[in-house]
Amino acid sequence: MAVNPKKHEMPTQAPEVRAHNFSEVALGYTAEIAKEEALRCLNCKNRPCVNGCPVNINIPDFITKIKQDDYEGAYQVISLSSSLPAVCGRVCPQETQCESQCTLHVRAKMDPVGIGRLERFVADWHNAHATEKPVAPAANGHKVAVVGAGPSGLTCAGDLAKKGYKVTIYEALHTAGGVLVYGIPEFRLPKAIVAKEVESLKALGVDVETNVIIGKTLTIDELFEMGFEAVFVGSGAGLPNFMNIPGEAYKGVYSANEFLTRSNLMKAYQDDPHTPIMKGGRVAVVGGGNVAMDAARTALRLGAEKVYIVYRRSMDELPARREEVEHAQEEGIDFRLLCNPTEILGYQNPDDPRDPKNGFVTGIKCVKMELGEPDASGRRRPVAIPDSDFTLDVDTVVMSIGTSPNPLIKSTTKGLEVNRHGGIIVNEDGLTSREHVWAGGDAVTGAATVISAMGAGKVAAKAIDEALANA
Amino acid sequence: MYRIVRKKVLNPTVTQLEIEAPLVARKARPGQFIILRVNEDGERIPLTVAGTQPEEGTVKIIFQVVGATTETLNHKEEGDFIQDFAGPLGVPTHTDGIHKVAIVGGGVGCAIAMPLAQEFHRLGAEVTSIIGFRNKDLLILEDEFRACSNELIIMTDDGSYGRHGNVTVPLKEKLESGETFDMIITIGPLIMMKFVTLTAKPFGVPVTASMNPIMIDGTGMCGGCRITLIEDGKRVTRFACVDGPDFNAYEIDFDEAMSRGRMYAEYERHAYDEACNLFRNA
Numbered sequence: 001m002a003v004n005p006k007k008h009e010m011p012t013q014a015p016e017v018r019a020h021n022f023s024e025v026a027l028g029y030t031a032e033i034a035k036e037e038a039l040r041c042l043n044c045k046n047r048p049c050v051n052g053c054p055v056n057i058n059i060p061d062f063i064t065k066i067k068q069d070d071y072e073g074a075y076q077v078i079s080l081s082s083s084l085p086a087v088c089g090r091v092c093p094q095e096t097q098c099e100s101q102c103t104l105h106v107r108a109k110m111d112p113v114g115i116g117r118l119e120r121f122v123a124d125w126h127n128a129h130a131t132e133k134p135v136a137p138a139a140n141g142h143k144v145a146v147v148g149a150g151p152s153g154l155t156c157a158g159d160l161a162k163k164g165y166k167v168t169i170y171e172a173l174h175t176a177g178g179v180l181v182y183g184i185p186e187f188r189l190p191k192a193i194v195a196k197e198v199e200s201l202k203a204l205g206v207d208v209e210t211n212v213i214i215g216k217t218l219t220i221d222e223l224f225e226m227g228f229e230a231v232f233v234g235s236g237a238g239l240p241n242f243m244n245i246p247g248e249a250y251k252g253v254y255s256a257n258e259f260l261t262r263s264n265l266m267k268a269y270q271d272d273p274h275t276p277i278m279k280g281g282r283v284a285v286v287g288g289g290n291v292a293m294d295a296a297r298t299a300l301r302l303g304a305e306k307v308y309i310v311y312r313r314s315m316d317e318l319p320a321r322r323e324e325v326e327h328a329q330e331e332g333i334d335f336r337l338l339c340n341p342t343e344i345l346g347y348q349n350p351d352d353p354r355d356p357k358n359g360f361v362t363g364i365k366c367v368k369m370e371l372g373e374p375d376a377s378g379r380r381r382p383v384a385i386p387d388s389d390f391t392l393d394v395d396t397v398v399m400s401i402g403t404s405p406n407p408l409i410k411s412t413t414k415g416l417e418v419n420r421h422g423g424i425i426v427n428e429d430g431l432t433s434r435e436h437v438w439a440g441g442d443a444v445t446g447a448a449t450v451i452s453a454m455g456a457g458k459v460a461a462k463a464i465d466e467a468l469a470n471a
Numbered sequence: 472m473y474r475i476v477r478k479k480v481l482n483p484t485v486t487q488l489e490i491e492a493p494l495v496a497r498k499a500r501p502g503q504f505i506i507l508r509v510n511e512d513g514e515r516i517p518l519t520v521a522g523t524q525p526e527e528g529t530v531k532i533i534f535q536v537v538g539a540t541t542e543t544l545n546h547k548e549e550g551d552f553i554q555d556f557a558g559p560l561g562v563p564t565h566t567d568g569i570h571k572v573a574i575v576g577g578g579v580g581c582a583i584a585m586p587l588a589q590e591f592h593r594l595g596a597e598v599t600s601i602i603g604f605r606n607k608d609l610l611i612l613e614d615e616f617r618a619c620s621n622e623l624i625i626m627t628d629d630g631s632y633g634r635h636g637n638v639t640v641p642l643k644e645k646l647e648s649g650e651t652f653d654m655i656i657t658i659g660p661l662i663m664m665k666f667v668t669l670t671a672k673p674f675g676v677p678v679t680a681s682m683n684p685i686m687i688d689g690t691g692m693c694g695g696c697r698i699t700l701i702e703d704g705k706r707v708t709r710f711a712c713v714d715g716p717d718f719n720a721y722e723i724d725f726d727e728a729m730s731r732g733r734m735y736a737e738y739e740r741h742a743y744d745e746a747c748n749l750f751r752n753a
Contacts, residue, residue, distance in 0.1 A: 172690050174508055174515075174555040182692075211557035213690055217494050240694040242708055249727050251734040255694035261687055267512060272745075274514040274540065275687075276738040356737070359730035406691050407713060 003104065007111035008037045015330040019300050022186045022269050025327060026090070029114075031071075034121040038066035041113045044103045049115060052101035054455030055155075057081040059098055059115055066118060075126040078119060083158035083201070084151065084454065086127060086193045089120025091184060092451045093321050127196055136205035140164035142468045145228040147214045147409070150178020151450045152234035152441030154201060155457030156464075161204040163465055168228070169201075170212040175265065178236055179442075179450070182265040183257070183291065185298050188324075191264075215408035220416075220437060230436045230464045233424060234457060237442035238406025242399055243286070247344030252278055252361035256287070256295045256400035263298050278396045282306040284364045286341055287400030288313070291447075293324040295398045296333045307333050308392055312340040312369050312382045336392070338369040340384065344397055363391045403447050413437075421446060430460035438464060472552040473507075476529050481611040484536045485579055486545050487521065492556045493528030495520075501590040502564030502681065502717055505530065506689040508555040509547070514540045517686045519583040519716075520559060530556075533582030533611075538739045539746035546750060560689045561716045564679070566590060569653040571597045573645075574620075575638050575667050577659025578604060583681060584658045585612050585619075592619035599652070600624070601641055603663070607632035638663065639670040646674040654679060657720065661732065665725035678720035682711045684732060698731075699724040 011027040012018070018025050029037065041063040049059045058077050065074035078085045094116035099105065102112030142165050146153045149171035157167045175181050177194040202208065212218060214235070223231050240255030242248050254262075259277070262268040266275035283299040285292050288311035296307045309328070311318060314337050318325060329335065345363040349355035368388035371380035405422035417425045417433040423446055424439040426432050432439050440456025442448055477489040495505060499520045506515050522531035536545050547553060564587055572591050576584030581602045591598050600616045603626040610632055616623050624641045625633030634641065642655070651674070657667040658681040671678050686696040691713035698715075700707050700722040709715065 172557065173688060174557070182688075211555050212494065213557060213560065216559060216690075217498060217557070236692075239691050239710060239713070242694070242697075244708070248708070249697070249699055249724075249731060251731060258687060258693035258695045261693050266514065266687065274512060274742075276735040276742075356733075359733075408690060 003040055003042070003108070003110065004036075005108075005110040007040075007114045008033050008117075010114075010117055012327075015327075015332070018187065019331040022301055024190055025187050028124055029117055029121040031121075031125075034066055034118060035069070037114050037118060038063045040104065041067075042103055048101035048103060048106070049098040049113075052098040053081075054097065054451045055081045055458050057098075057119070062122060063113065063115075063118060066122065071122055071125040072130065074122040075130070078122060082454070083155045084197050085119055086123035087151070087180060087189060087197060088451055088454070089116055089123050090189050090193075092116055093449060095322065097451065127193070134200050134203045136203065137162060137164045139166060139205075140469075142166065143168070143228045144230045144232065144464060144468075145170065145223045146232045146234065147220075148172070148178055148234040148236055148441075148443075149176035149198070149208060149210075150234055150236050150441060150453065151180060152453035152457035152460075153178070153232065154197065155454040156232045156234065156440070156461045157206045158201050158204065159458055159461035160464060161201065161206045165465075165468075166205065168207040168209060170214050170218070171208060171210045172213040172235075173265065174210050176208050176210065178234075182261045183294070185260065185264055185294050186269070187297065187301065188294065213408065215412040220409065220413045220434070224436070229468055230438065232430075232457070232460050232464065233409060233432070233437065233439040233443055234441045234453065235406060235409055235443045237403040237447045239404045240399065241402045241404060243341060243401065245341060245343055247346055247361075248399070250344055250346035250361045251359050252395055253344055253397045253399065254278075256285070256291045256398050257403065259295050259398045260291070260298060263302065269298070269302060277302065279303045280305065281395030282393060283396040283398065284308045284310050284341075284392055284394045285398045285400055286310045287402075288318040288320055289400065289402075289447075290320045290324055292398075292400035293320045293328050295400050297328055297331060299396065299398065300331055300333065304396075308394070309333055309335045310339050310341060310364070310366060310392070311335070311337050313379065314338055314371060317379050336366070338371075338382065339366045340369050340382065341366050342389070345391065361395055361397055363393045364397055365389060365391050403442075405443060405446065409443075428459075429463035430456055431463060436467070472554065473556040475547055475549055475551050475553065476527075478547075478549050481533065482609050485533060485582070485609070485611055486536070487531060487533045487582075488544075488547075489524070489529045489531050490553065490556055491528055492530050495556065495558045496523045496525045496528050496530050499523050499530060499559035500563035501586045503559035503561045504689070504716060505532065505556060505558030506560065506686070507532075507544075507553055507557070509540060509544045509553050511554055513543070513554060515555075515687055515689070516540050517560070517683065517689055517712075519681070519683070520586065521582050522586050522589075533579065535579035537743075539742035542743060542746040542750065557689070560712060562714070564590070564656070564681075564717050566594055566596075569596055571651075571653050573599045573601065573642065573652045573655045575642060575655060575657040575659075576600070576602045577638060577663040578609070579611075580659030580663075580681075581612055581616075584656070585615050587656060587658075588616060589619045597621050599645070601626065601638045603627070603638040603659070604632075605629065637666075639666050642667065643670050646671065646676065652676050656681070661725055661729045664720065668720040668723075668725070672721065679717050680720035680723055682716045682718060682723070682728065684711050684728065685734065686712055688712070698728050
């Protein structure tokens, strides 16, 4: 039977409908589509896809189970390697990881197998149908503390709990999930899915202590005094970056972290929210990453009449996932590429200093750019075109240009070395300069992906197990 | 969930709660703050720690009813629980090398100023407290201030208690008479802190202002609490939650902070009215 060269399309909400709601955009494969897609997998011997996965899921095996209609079996294969399959099936950049290595793609120049979509199908099927709760394994008597309940911390905790470690996760916010709950919007990753993954960790015996800020409420030294034998730091990225251009303090200028946290974690997208957010009007999101796409599409769903993405390079350099860019374009986000903001403009009534409109954003001044010679990163460096200034009239500006590491843990942990960007320095096992302290995720790398953070949590869990089991 | 151990009404709009939060109680130092949520789905609001009892595991907070969240909090009674209580956050107030201090507080800001006055008193510093209120009915913590101050000056805007006028009047008199301080610490409305700073400037006395901007996480993640400092002529962004809340008052762009503080004024007024109606009908 000839292989279908095309990946099966993901059923989605129509763009004109989804642009006005916060329900999930991608609806997921049906069992029929999943099977058809699974049948495209050649089950090739050298399994290049497995090496493309940061947590090395045994991809051909789980796809084989789908071909046999054994969805729970497929789930069990995935869960040997991944603690958060329903999350990864949605937010992993599969096109640059497992799917980029697929033999169909590399050798036959066809669409790769839709591995991510199949993973999501399997995880959703399990969540909807599985009745058996995970059982906590026999305790091995060792205690481990995990700092931060984001992707790296949850993964590290899950892997250790499965081996019998007593794990306590300390989370600074009031809800576990990290970027999965404060950053990634409901329409891309429903929060009920994250809550379910956290519940399964608790069923494995993991304790989650919210409202504890390590570095403030407790220090790492105190965790050791409390009897923890190892600490994993997965505290995430921190302080939002701004451009340091005039006008960034005007009312209506947000960091992407703040804008998304208000909408996602604090549920400002719901009717009559307790936490306010600027809704409607015209919005410019500065930046071109996945976070910028999330912010732009959130603004649209909050009722904006016009949303721009302002990015200083061209479409080829745009770092966001292609799928997210396409979804944003379908929904009507206006991409202003090769444009760089130079100033944010605000309202000032010269006759009335008490005018309530004073100090609110009215526009963003930009300059057009062209691409010059490649810079150190290998990307062509954008250069301003003289006298090309123009202004976009907007009410809200969201700065989505990355974050710098959070200083709270470093400043209260003696002997914890960081690099010049403030990221915690670790060896290949995730071990820091402090004995029995491991770290991973954005706290180490700066802003990166959910799956690479999970990979780091996994590596550290293995190293912690080796260190403590032989202690 | 965090239990309310004691509740004390200080004036018609200002209430003091003692909350059971042993980890925070053990760590909190004067000048630090906590973040709380009253209910599930509630807003996160920062409140400065007004005292701790580590043995009992309780943390004291004092708040003014200014919006929907504080209105809801004010309806909680002893024995009730609040959803979340996290901290201590921010950098404690610096006390090293300060032997003579003026604490200048206004309104509910005096609730934050009081534990500082107590701390300096405990450390053996000479404490002058100047506290101002709109009128006698709004006066809070008089006995507490008196107990820890070498001199206490109470000001009211309408002259109904203490001296008539605002806090800058006695501060200016003292500075003009040649009295000096190692540090003036000012806590209260932004406009008051701005004028305290302007009053002290000609005399070259260092001034620290405690900022209380809009905040969400309080741990350096959202950037909503950013303020602009003018350091050596350069405008730099600082985050009140991790770099503050105390800053060198001479460097703060107060006008910008005042403008940013009003970002959600309209929304908050509306939400407050709704919350009041809710309790009225209940």
